[in-house]
Amino acid sequence: MIELTRLNGxxxxxxxxxxxxxxxAPDTVLTLITGEKLVVLEPCSEIAERTLTYRARVLRAAWPEAATSLGAKAAHDASAFLRGIKHEVSED
Structure with a gap:
């Protein structure tokens, strides 16, 4: 679960x-799999970063022995992913 901020604070x-x-669009709009739409203050890149951080925390808790071996690769992959997100957002 990630914490976000509605437009009203x-x-x-x-x-x-x-x-x-x-x-x-220009505000950040999340579309859930249920079809519900949420408008939030955080930019797309921040949502991606929070999601990656949350999922990494879940994986570390579920599979602690893999955390050290996956740490460097995951950090590299996450960094590349976030650079791609920021590039896509800047083109819009």
């Missing part, structure tokens, strides 16, 4: 596994 917690896609 209120906080909400979203199950990031339910996010179908995120778009900047």
């Amino acid at each position: 209120g906080h909400l917690t979203v199950n990031c596994d339910l996010i179908k896609h995120v778009e900047a």
Whole structure:
């Protein structure tokens, strides 16, 4: 679950596994797999970063012996992914 901020400043917690896609239009709009749409203050890149951080935390808890061997590769992959997200957002 990741914490986000509604446009009115209120906080909400979203199950990031339910996010179908995120778009900047110009506000950030999350579309959930249920079809529900949420408008939040955080940019797309921040949502991607929070989602990656959350999933890494879940994987470390579920599979602690793999954390050290996956640490460097995961950090590299996450960095490359976030660079790609930031590039896509800057083109829009």
